[in-house]
Amino acid sequence: MSNDFPVWHRDGKGARKRTVRIETIGKTFLFFENQWRSEAYYFGDLVYRGLKGGSHVFGLDDGIKARPHWELGFTGTPPAELTTMLPKIKQPVLSGVGMLVMAFLCLGIVYYGSPPV
Numbered sequence: 001m002s003n004d005f006p007v008w009h010r011d012g013k014g015a016r017k018r019t020v021r022i023e024t025i026g027k028t029f030l031f032f033e034n035q036w037r038s039e040a041y042y043f044g045d046l047v048y049r050g051l052k053g054g055s056h057v058f059g060l061d062d063g064i065k066a067r068p069h070w071e072l073g074f075t076g077t078p079p080a081e082l083t084t085m086l087p088k089i090k091q092p093v094l095s096g097v098g099m100l101v102m103a104f105l106c107l108g109i110v111y112y113g114s115p116p117v
């Protein structure tokens with residue numbers, strides 16, 4: 001598979017974000033960078049974590065090792081070759097404006113619903 005799309009990876013051991021090349025083998029994938037190669041990961045273990053800084057970010061939840069800071073990011077939209085294997089990108093149920101409206105509504109309920117002192 002050609003790697004003409006920007007992919008980055010953070011393994012959680014350091015704060016450094018690596019620009020990597022991704023290679024797929026069946027239902028697994030590996031990262032390559034210069035003389036370094038990662039272990040094999042399953043696409044089924046990925047979970048969508050959201051949009052961060054213009055990148056769609058996926059995390060790893062394999063149920064074996066605790067890896068809360070492990071991240072795989074695609075700058076822009078993920079490539080068409082991988083969209084069938086990646087988890088579905090979910091749009092947030094409430095946007096920032098919706099959350100703000102709900103916060104003001106809750107404040108109003110508390111303010112007007114409390115008995116006068």
